[in-house]
Amino acid sequence: xxxxxxxxxxxxxxxxxxxxxxxxxxxxxxxxxxxxxxxxxxxxxxxxxxxxxxxxxxxxxxxxxxxxxxxxxxxxxxxxxxxxxxxxxxxxxxxxxxxxxxx
Numbered sequence: 001x002x003x004x005x006x007x008x009x010x011x012x013x014x015x016x017x018x019x020x021x022x023x024x025x026x027x028x029x030x031x032x033x034x035x036x037x038x039x040x041x042x043x044x045x046x047x048x049x050x051x052x053x054x055x056x057x058x059x060x061x062x063x064x065x066x067x068x069x070x071x072x073x074x075x076x077x078x079x080x081x082x083x084x085x086x087x088x089x090x091x092x093x094x095x096x097x098x099x100x101x102x103x
Contacts, residue, residue, distance in 0.1 A: 016060050019047055023050060048072075053056075069087055073087065073091075074089065075090075
């Protein structure tokens with residue numbers, strides 16, 4: 001894995017800035033369309049990581065500090081124009097607290 005993915009652009013893909021903006025646009029649209037409702041968005045790990053940085057106001061240089069396991073759930077709460085992280089990278093539905101947990 002590249003050490004500084006927030007500084008580069010894949011030859012035929014999006015930069016992390018573009019990925020974060022695209023995921024954020026989807027989230028903002030869902031919040032506008034369904035105010036006060038619980039919204040489920042299925043997404044890929046890299047997009048989740050970029051979106052978490054974006055909504056929490058954390059620079060993309062911290063992108064690699066987030067882990068997003070397959071089938072994980074993140075819970076964000078939107079209130080008064082602000083996002084709060086309630087739960088991150090939960091895979092409790094698989095019987096584990098996190099991916100690398102010993103059996």
